[in-house]
Amino acid sequence: MNKTQPSNQEDQEIDLIQIFRKIGSFFQSVNTFLFNCIQFFVKNAVVILILLLLGVGLGFYLDETKKIYNHQITVTPNFGSTDYLYSKIDLIESKIQEGDTIFIKDVLGLKKPKEILKIKIKPVTDVYKFIENKKENFELIKLMAEDGDIKKVLEENLTSKNYKFHTITFQTKHIISEKSAIEPILFFLNESEYYSKIQKETVNNIQLKMIQNDTIIAQINGVLSGFSGAAKGTKSNNLVYYNENTQLNDIIKTKESLINEQGFLRVDLVGLNSIVKENSSILNIENNTSTNGKLKFILPILFLLSFIFIYLFVKYYKSQLKKSKLI
Known part of the structure; x- marks a missing residue:
């Protein structure tokens, strides 16, 4: 049992060492990648600057034209x-x-x-x-x-x-x-x-309707004037009778309805001239949707990404070509 414990401790120490080595290797890879990126941009600074300026200039031109x-x-x-x-x-x-x-x-x-x-x-x-x-x-x-x-x-x-x-x-x-x-x-x-014929007939019908409404309103006004004149020559108890008369109330409501209808018809005529x-x-x-008005930002990035892709492709091709010659 005593022999087993030291063995387990040694295994744990080995595992920890391997973990630390892997972590160190990962950070080393990240460090190498960052250095390569910096080196790439420094080495190709002139080309990258030209591409960015070209992209911005072309983007401004296209956005305006x-x-x-x-x-x-x-x-x-x-x-x-x-x-x-x-x-x-x-x-x-x-x-x-x-x-x-x-x-x-x-x-x-x-x-x-x-x-x-x-x-x-x-x-x-x-x-x-x-x-x-x-x-x-x-x-x-x-x-x-x-x-x-x-x-x-x-x-x-x-x-x-x-x-x-x-x-x-x-x-x-x-x-x-x-x-x-x-x-x-x-x-x-x-x-x-x-539809021009339909328009002509529709407008004509509305105008006829308005003329008829005006005639009916004038007739109602005449009836109301007659009631008013009759009421002035009667006693007060007859006046109460007229005010409570159902037919008179219906006439007043009809007049109000016709006046409202005339208003709606006049408004309708305004919109029926076409x-x-x-x-x-x-x-x-x-229009600023999609790429409209944004090419001044899109083209520089597109040119830069295209240059990086071409650079990586050429580098990969050369490395594979070198390997094929060694075989």
Whole structure:
């Protein structure tokens, strides 16, 4: 038993020595690696400096000359023209991707057809506006949400196309003006013989409705004036009777309802002067997503990494070539 204890102690001492040796070897390897890195950068300092300066300079140049600008138009498709609007935008996008400059210049009306890069449209998700004064829309969302995620239901194609507002976004290579791009695009979107007829009849119907409402309001005013005149020549107990008369209250409520309707119809007419009505537009937002505007930082790093890779590849190739000659 006494012989076993010294043997175990010796084994433990050997294990500790090996561990310390491995730790020392690891730090030595790290030290060697750091020294080699420093030596590499010192030895190739001129080349590395040139590559960094070249990368920064080229990056600045490309960032300034290859800028991309985003533009947004918020529109309202009237007269049930939502599907028509989306199909028109899809047509423009397909022509852009095909490089059909004749269509973009002559049909769409953009004087510089190669300037536009892409275009798309998506709805402005506004569920409150969607269900406002429309009980059937609220019931529809409730029904659809029973079988799935409410957020998914609100954003899916079937629901989203029924929202009032939609945003058209497109990209160009240079700064644009409303006259050079927005007006031609909106003119193209509003060029529809069918929806122009629908627009004409819809506006005409609203105007007729407003004339009829004004006539009814005038008649109600006449009736109320008659009640007022009659009330002045009667005793107080008759006046109480008139105030409590159900028919008179109904007439007053009808007048109030018609006045409110007239207000809504006047507001509606403001937005019905176009098939696709422009609500607002934001132009020339510099696109800084992906590598846009960041090449001044990316290119120097890319050049440096490429140089290191080539250096290591050449070094590896030479070492393997030397080994092959010794065999």
